[in-house]
Amino acid sequence: xxPGDVARFEPLAGGVSSDIWLVRAGAAEFCVKRALDRLRVAxxxxxxxxxxxxxxxxxxxxxxxxxxxxxxxxxSDPSVGAFAMEYLPPGRYEPWKAQxxxxxxxxxxxxxxxxxxASIHAAFARSGTAAADFATDTSFHDLRIEPYLLATxxxxxxxxxxxxxxxxxxxxxxxxxxxxxxSPKNIxxxxxxxxxxxxxxxxxxxxxxxxxxxxxxxxxxTLWVPSAAHELLTSFDAMAGAYLAGVDWEPAAALEQRxxxxxxxxxxxxxxxxxxxxxxxxxxxKNTVRCLARPLLTHPQDRLEGVRRAWGGRTxxxxxxxxSQDDVVEAVIGRRVWDSRGRPTVEAEVVLRxxxxxxxxxPAGASTGANEAVDxxxxxxxxxxxxxxxxxxxxxxxxxxALVGLPVMDQxxxxxxxxxxxxxxxxxxxxANATVAVSMAALxxxxxxxxxxxxxxxxxxxxxxxxxxxxxxxxxxxHAGRRVDIQDFLVVPVGAATFDQAISIAMRIYEAAGRIxxxxxxxxxxxxxxxxxxxxxxxxxxxxxxxxxxERAGLRPGVDAAIAIxxxxxQLQSGAxxxxxxxxxxxxxxxxxxxxxxxxxxxxxxxxxDPLGQDDDAGMREFTSRAGAHVQVVGDDYLVTSAQRIAAAxxxxxxxxxxxxxxxxxTITETTAPLLEARAEGWSSIVSARSGETEDVTIVHLAVxxxxxxxxxxxxxxxxxxxxxxxxxxxxxxxxxxAVLGRLPVRKPF
Ligand code: PGA
Ligand code: ZN
Numbered sequence: 001x002x003p004g005d006v007a008r009f010e011p012l013a014g015g016v017s018s019d020i021w022l023v024r025a026g027a028a029e030f031c032v033k034r035a036l037d038r039l040r041v042a043x044x045x046x047x048x049x050x051x052x053x054x055x056x057x058x059x060x061x062x063x064x065x066x067x068x069x070x071x072x073x074x075x076s077d078p079s080v081g082a083f084a085m086e087y088l089p090p091g092r093y094e095p096w097k098a099q100x101x102x103x104x105x106x107x108x109x110x111x112x113x114x115x116x117x118a119s120i121h122a123a124f125a126r127s128g129t130a131a132a133d134f135a136t137d138t139s140f141h142d143l144r145i146e147p148y149l150l151a152t153x154x155x156x157x158x159x160x161x162x163x164x165x166x167x168x169x170x171x172x173x174x175x176x177x178x179x180x181x182x183s184p185k186n187i188x189x190x191x192x193x194x195x196x197x198x199x200x201x202x203x204x205x206x207x208x209x210x211x212x213x214x215x216x217x218x219x220x221x222t223l224w225v226p227s228a229a230h231e232l233l234t235s236f237d238a239m240a241g242a243y244l245a246g247v248d249w250e251p252a253a254a255l256e257q258r259x260x261x262x263x264x265x266x267x268x269x270x271x272x273x274x275x276x277x278x279x280x281x282x283x284x285x286k287n288t289v290r291c292l293a294r295p296l297l298t299h300p301q302d303r304l305e306g307v308r309r310a311w312g313g314r315t316x317x318x319x320x321x322x323x324s325q326d327d328v329v330e331a332v333i334g335r336r337v338w339d340s341r342g343r344p345t346v347e348a349e350v351v352l353r354x355x356x357x358x359x360x361x362x363p364a365g366a367s368t369g370a371n372e373a374v375d376x377x378x379x380x381x382x383x384x385x386x387x388x389x390x391x392x393x394x395x396x397x398x399x400x401x402a403l404v405g406l407p408v409m410d411q412x413x414x415x416x417x418x419x420x421x422x423x424x425x426x427x428x429x430x431x432a433n434a435t436v437a438v439s440m441a442a443l444x445x446x447x448x449x450x451x452x453x454x455x456x457x458x459x460x461x462x463x464x465x466x467x468x469x470x471x472x473x474x475x476x477x478x479h480a481g482r483r484v485d486i487q488d489f490l491v492v493p494v495g496a497a498t499f500d501q502a503i504s505i506a507m508r509i510y511e512a513a514g515r516i517x518x519x520x521x522x523x524x525x526x527x528x529x530x531x532x533x534x535x536x537x538x539x540x541x542x543x544x545x546x547x548x549x550x551e552r553a554g555l556r557p558g559v560d561a562a563i564a565i566x567x568x569x570x571q572l573q574s575g576a577x578x579x580x581x582x583x584x585x586x587x588x589x590x591x592x593x594x595x596x597x598x599x600x601x602x603x604x605x606x607x608x609x610d611p612l613g614q615d616d617d618a619g620m621r622e623f624t625s626r627a628g629a630h631v632q633v634v635g636d637d638y639l640v641t642s643a644q645r646i647a648a649a650x651x652x653x654x655x656x657x658x659x660x661x662x663x664x665x666x667t668i669t670e671t672t673a674p675l676l677e678a679r680a681e682g683w684s685s686i687v688s689a690r691s692g693e694t695e696d697v698t699i700v701h702l703a704v705x706x707x708x709x710x711x712x713x714x715x716x717x718x719x720x721x722x723x724x725x726x727x728x729x730x731x732x733x734x735x736x737x738x739a740v741l742g743r744l745p746v747r748k749p750f
Contacts, residue, residue, distance in 0.1 A: 017143075017200060018052075022087060029089075030074055034082040035200065049081030051139050051200040056083050058134070058177065058199035065123050068192040069116060070199075088188055088195060096194070097184035100221055105228045110218065110235035111242040113194050117182060117214070118246025120196075121207040124177035125249030131204045134177050140203035144180060145171055147274035149265055154463070155272040156456075157738040162297050166265050173206035173258070175249060182214040184221075208258035211243055215259070215304065216266040219311050223288060224279045233312055240304045257302045264296035264307065272460070284409045286460060291450045326354035327449045329403045329414075332438060334395025336388055339364055339692045340720040341528060344388045347694075348395050348437035350445040352408055358448055360440025362391075362433035363663055364692035366528065367478040367487060367568045369614050369637030371645070373666035376431025391431035399430065399438055408446045415439055415669035432666035439667040440698045454698070455731055458705025466499040466732050467703040467711035468492060468742045469725065470564050470607065470686060471506035473513045473549060474534050474542050475527025475715065477568050479691050485580045486539045488531070488566035489546050490712070492606055492744065495560035499732040499741055503725050505553075505561055510716035513549035528691045529714030530721045538583050543603050558604030566609035567596065570637045573613045589619035596623070600631055601750045609634035609659060620654035630750050632657040634686060641665040643677040650681040657745075658685040660708065662699060675706055684745050689713035693720035697727040704731050709742035 005026035012020045012031070021032045035049040056076045063070050076083035096109065124130040145167050153163035180201025188195040218236045222229035240259075244252045270277045271289045280286055292310055301307050331351040339345040339361075346362040364375055376394075378387035402421050406413055418438060422430040447457035455464055470490050477487030491509050496502035513532055517524045522535035536542045543563070550557045557563075569592065572578040578587045587595070589612055596611050608627065612619035614637040624633045635655035639645045641664035649655050658678035665671040678685050687703035689712065703711040711728070714721040732739045 023084070029087045030084050031071070031087045032082055032084050034080065048139055048142070050078070051136070051143070052076075052081040052083060053078040054134065054136055054139065054202050055199045058179065058202035059085065061124070061130075061133075061177070062120055062196070062199075065120065066116075068195070069120070070196055088190065093188040093190040093195065095185060096187040096189055099189060100184055100225060100228070100232070103225055103228045105225075105231035105235055107231065107235045107238040109189065109194070110239035113182075113187060113214065114211075114239035114242035115246055116194060116196075117179070117210055118243045120179070121176045121210070122246060122248055124204075125175060125207075127176075130177050131174065134202055134204040136201075136203045137171065137205075140178075140180065140201060140205060141171065143201045144203075144209070148269040149273075152265065152269045152273040154738065156268065156294070157735050158456075159268075159294065159297050160738070163265055166262055169258070170206050170209055170262065173208070174204055176204065176207050178203050178205045178207055178210050180210070180213075182210045183217045184214075185217075206258065207247075208255050208262060211240070211255070212259040212262040212266055215240060216263055216270065219263075219267060219308075220270055220277055220280065220289070222311060223285045224277075233308055236308050237305070240308075253302075256304055260302055260304050260307050261300045263304070264293040264300075268293040268297070283411070283460065284407065287409050287446070287450060287457070290452070295451065325407070326352065327408050327446075328353050329406050329408055329442070329445075332395060332400035332403050332441070334392040334399075334434070334437075336392050337361060337694065339694050340718060341366075341692045343386045343692060344383055345692070345694060346388050346391045346395065346431070346433045346437045348399075348434070348441040350403070350408065350438065350441040352445050352449055354449060356445055356448045358408075358441045358443065358445025359696075360437040360442075360444060360698060361694040361696035362437040363661075363690035363694065363696070364433070365661070365663070365690045366692065367571050367637070369570065369640040369664065371426075371614070371640040371642065372661075372664045373426050373432035373435075374428040375433050375663065376428070388431075388433060391434040394430045394434045395438055399434065403438070403442075408442055408449060411439075411443060411446065412669050414442045415667035418667055419670070427666045432663050435666045436663045439669070440662070440696070443668050444698070453731070453734070454701035455705040458701060459707070462707060463740070464704045464731075464735065464738075465707035465709060466728065466735075466739055466741045467687065467700075467708060468494070468496075468744060469499070469502050469506060469728070470710055470712040471503075471510070472529050472531035472712075472715040473506075473510055473546055474536075475529050475531035476534065476539075476542070478571050479529055480527035480531075480533040482581060484534055484536045484539055484542050484582050485572055486542065486565055487568035487571065488529070488564075488609070489542050490564040490566070490607075491546070491550065491561045492564050493560065494558075494562045494606065494744065495556070496741065498739065499728050502741065503729065505555060507716050508553040508555065509546075509549050509561060512552040513545065516545055516549055516552065526717055527715075529689075529693075530718035531715040536582070539580060540599065540602075543599060547603060562604045562606040564607035564609070564632075565596075565599070565605065566634075566636065567592075567611050568637065569610050569612050569616070570614045578613070589616055590622070593619060593623045593626070597627060600627055605631055606744055606747070607632040607634055607657070610636050610638055612638075614638050614640075617652065617654060620649070621652055624653050624655055628653075628656050630747050632684065632744060632747070634659050636661070636688070639674070641671060641674045643673040646674055646677045646681065646683075650683070656681075657683055659688050659712070660685050661688050661690060662702070663690065671702070672706075675708065684709050686710040686712050689721075689724065695720060695723045697724050700724050700727040700731065704728070707742075710744070 007025040035052040071086040149167040153160040474489040476484035493502035493505035527533040636659040713724040
């Protein structure tokens with residue numbers, strides 16, 4: 001570069017952590033690289049720009065060993081965290097990653113990389129000067145240990161102790177200068193062999209990290225380029241073999257064991273850590289990685305060959321069903337079972353080729369919305385017309401034939417098949433009771449095949465959240481012979497710190513309410529969802545009794561436990577308005593809204609569900625505008641778990657919380673869309689059971705895995721209800737200190 005030359009900067013595709021420019025000035029051509037202090041990844045991730053000076057030091061040291069291994073450093077300015085280096089033009093150098101992506105996989109290349117990496121490690125092994133020059137523990141922790149190992153430990157709490165121990169051991173092993181980012185992306189292939197780039201994470205530490213880090217890329221790429229899976233695994237062996245042959249600073253077996261233990265942790269990290277690989281996007285491929293990595297963490301292999309063998313079983317294209325695959329559907333069985341009201345319902349069982357089974361049972365509503373998916377019943381006189389023989393028949397015949405051979409990990413494909421097979425907009429042909437049971441069964445089978453709890457399977461990489469329970473104390477409306485008009489009088493244990501505390505608060509209130517019921521004259525019993533079935537003189541009489549029950553339980557209304565109501569107003573529609581039959585009162589939409597608002601002012605109410613009827617759009621808008629700042633306005637019959645209806649309601653300002661019922665939507669996939677839509681609108685969601693239930697606990701896992709925030713499954717009595725609360729307790733226990741309880745969105749008091 002001569003005086004007077006003008007430098008032109010052209011940005012090159014940089015990594016997530018630096019800006020890189022190609023600079024042309026006169027005849028000179030070189031690169032300038034500057035470190036960023038906030039990395040370009042979705043998660044907040046900051047790192048000290050002094051790593052730029054570390055990289056310069058690594059490039060310079062390695063150049064003194066063999067100048068072909070690195071681009072030459074031309075100048076550096078640590079004060080701005082930038083340096084200039086030789087430009088290696090794409091015409092003469094191809095990134096190894098690009099070659100692999102093309103399906104051109106040459107095991108000899110991997111062997112050369114392995115051999116050279118070992119020679120670099122050997123050159124600095126046990127060197128006191130190198131230990132001082134690369135004492136970058138903090139930066140290695142920030143760039144590697146935390147985002148890869150510790151972030152993954154948070155995503156997989158049940159493996160946290162294993163992952164934390166690996167993090168600790170890696171951080172403590174101080175043997176030689178490690179590159180820290182040896183991956184096909186950072187290796188250019190030129191006429192003189194591989195050139196190593198991007199040594200920002202260089203650190204005097206554990207060389208097993210470099211080996212495992214690079215081998216991991218070869219494993220993950222078997223899912224990216226399945227046609228070259230065999231060659232990638234051969235490359236894995238070639239690299240591992242060549243590297244280990246060059247280990248002279250410690251027993252090669254010791255290093256191999258550390259690398260083999262670390263490898264599955266890094267695989268999991270590239271799916272659930274802070275820096276997921278960009279090419280594994282489908283849930284199916286992410287689940288494959290989890291399914292391979294998790295057992296290797298609980299049952300570590302000491303030889304790299306053992307890790308490779310686990311992956312070798314998966315080399316065929318995972319999208320295509322092949323006879324060797326054990327996670328494809330082998331059979332689907334339909335069965336008539338009985339629900340909590342003694343009515344027939346559909347159970348489906350999905351059997352995989354592995355022999356693993358998953359089961360789902362359809363729930364059933366009594367106060368169903370007009371726009372729900374159709375619960376198919378046989379009609380006629382037997383069982384009051386509620387037989388499910390037709391729906392069960394569909395599961396065992398048509399549905400079974402359509403699903404056999406599909407990979408169970410692809411829930412969307414399973415659900416799409418069900419939707420297409422039914423062919424109606426509301427599942428009226430096959431029956432939503434058939435499709436929901438099958439969809440749930442497939443989901444359970446997938447989690448069982450992965451060997452992980454359902455909530456974990458659903459959470460994927462996101463944080464699970466225990467739901468705040470909404471627990472019925474008094475049942476009314478269609479669930480209690482309409483003794484009182486309002487369908488549900490519930491409590492929300494807002495003062496609880498844990499799910500366990502929340503349930504025990506609700507149980508204390510239920511018990512106190514039972515004592516109050518016993519003291520009152522007149523008939524009493526337990527309604528469909530287990531709540532006390534009251535003989536109240538009016539709806540507000542029930543609210544008064546609930547308030548007394550909270551106090552009698554020794555709790556503070558509104559502080560320890562607040563009140564929620566489900567008006568289920570579609571059930572109260574009469575002529576152009578509404579009717580409180582228990583009070584013999586005809587009400588207009590405005591009058592009903594006025595009464596509800598008065599209650600909201602008088603009682604510690606935090607949530608009102610279906611305050612007006614499913615067709616009363618104007619009433620819902622009006623109520624939401626008056627009450628929405630102070631209480632949750634929940635749409636059940638009004639939204640029927642439909643993404644379209646949520647979008648319309650959000651635009652109109654009619655209700656602001658989703659009640660999510662699996663069988664309103666009819667498949668797992670069709671339940672996801674409404675949940676995401678609600679989230680996009682900034683709404684909270686309540687996963688809900690139906691009044692007709694079974695021992696099936698799928699919805700608890702949905703609430704936790706999807707992080708819905710709230711759960712409504714009825715009362716404290718009847719085992720189909722307690723089965724769900726008890727499952728929540730088990731999940732909370734398994735999460736240990738990682739368990740977090742959902743909160744209601746904050747609202748202003750009236
Ligand atoms: P359903 O009632 O299951 O009878 O429809 C539950 C609810 O309205 O929330
Ligand atoms: Zn409801």
